[in-house]
Amino acid sequence: MSEPHDAPSLKDVLLGVADAFAGASTVACIIAGHRAGFYSAMAHGNPMTSGELANAAATNERMTREWLDQQAAAQLITYDESTYSYVLPGAVAAVLADPGSPFWLAGGLVAVQALFLDLDRGIEAMKSDGAFGWGEHHPYLFEGTQEIFRPAYDHQLVQHWLPQRSQGTADLEAGITVADMGCGTGYSTLTLARAFPNSTFIGFDLHQPSIDQARQHAAEAGLTNVSFELTAADAISGPFDLICFFDCLHDMGDPVGIARHAINQLSTDGSIIVVEPFAMPTRTENHYLRATPRYAMSLFCCVPCSLSQPGARGMGNQAGESGMRAVFAEAGLDNFTRIAETPNHIVYEAQP
Numbered sequence: 001m002s003e004p005h006d007a008p009s010l011k012d013v014l015l016g017v018a019d020a021f022a023g024a025s026t027v028a029c030i031i032a033g034h035r036a037g038f039y040s041a042m043a044h045g046n047p048m049t050s051g052e053l054a055n056a057a058a059t060n061e062r063m064t065r066e067w068l069d070q071q072a073a074a075q076l077i078t079y080d081e082s083t084y085s086y087v088l089p090g091a092v093a094a095v096l097a098d099p100g101s102p103f104w105l106a107g108g109l110v111a112v113q114a115l116f117l118d119l120d121r122g123i124e125a126m127k128s129d130g131a132f133g134w135g136e137h138h139p140y141l142f143e144g145t146q147e148i149f150r151p152a153y154d155h156q157l158v159q160h161w162l163p164q165r166s167q168g169t170a171d172l173e174a175g176i177t178v179a180d181m182g183c184g185t186g187y188s189t190l191t192l193a194r195a196f197p198n199s200t201f202i203g204f205d206l207h208q209p210s211i212d213q214a215r216q217h218a219a220e221a222g223l224t225n226v227s228f229e230l231t232a233a234d235a236i237s238g239p240f241d242l243i244c245f246f247d248c249l250h251d252m253g254d255p256v257g258i259a260r261h262a263i264n265q266l267s268t269d270g271s272i273i274v275v276e277p278f279a280m281p282t283r284t285e286n287h288y289l290r291a292t293p294r295y296a297m298s299l300f301c302c303v304p305c306s307l308s309q310p311g312a313r314g315m316g317n318q319a320g321e322s323g324m325r326a327v328f329a330e331a332g333l334d335n336f337t338r339i340a341e342t343p344n345h346i347v348y349e350a351q352p
């Protein structure tokens, strides 16, 4: 049997799988540190012994020390042998200790915990028709998803993405009616409602626990220009001046039918915003390390969610610009423009 010329060596394979083992183990320890409050207790950046951290976080000292050494081995925490003390560097705090940081990742890693908790069910779906509905997952998926996307809504959506629309944000500032499809726990909807008090926002999702949480978040925020409805995307009733799909159109069974329905619910001059996970233009280019978490989420969450719904297109979150452009072309709309991108997202505008 001949090997392709770019086949990895045995050493490369061993090192690659060992790195994946190290990464998965470190993710478990990061989630533990996040839950135990270790990162927030060390966020001041001053040296702490394991005893001081255990006191601050009310945890067992011996286990706390083992956690600190794991994190030091992972190069996330520094250790001073002369004082037996550990320091959380500022850059690590920005990623793992501060939920308000644009670089916050600790909360999003909870979605990986859900992948493992749901793995048997995912494999069962793989061996049958592939259907595994969003609402069947462990609640950590909903918490993790919210935290994966929230930093982008807090720091990108209003500041950088919406100004790239052909109308900019003038219509939102003046006052329009906006639908946020597949809104999940509602952070995108709340971010918009807070930024544009003259506009009215309705978040739609078919997952009751997420809608319940979104309503609770809105009440806590004291926002009166936002509401949430338990409604499937193909059943919303307009007219809407702006319809948004934030990280959800690819999860739907019939994205073409839903795009067509959305187009029909637009007011005159209405438009659609689609935010999708980043993907490279071609499948081959997309086979790189940074795409592996996106494919894993797609495999166990996005594709099976779509396969559980009528249409069962199973687009996946890595279909990229060509995949999403094809959806809108099939729905009868060719005016589809990429207006922004970050390392994690691509933003499109669709206009009839």
Ligand SMILES: C[S@@+](CC[C@H](N)C(=O)[O-])C[C@H]1O[C@@H](n2cnc3c(N)ncnc32)[C@H](O)[C@@H]1O
Pocket (backbone or CB within 6 Å): 134, 135, 145, 146, 149, 181, 182, 183, 184, 185, 186, 187, 188, 204, 205, 206, 207, 210, 231, 232, 233, 234, 246, 247, 248, 251, 252, 253, 305, 309
């Ligand atoms: C990956 S989550 C994204 C949630 C939210 N937009 C965000 O950015 O955090 C996908 C969401 O789409 C919702 N969803 C999937 N299919 C749907 C459908 N046909 N109609 C309405 N919502 C749907 C799911 O319930 C889930 O809340």
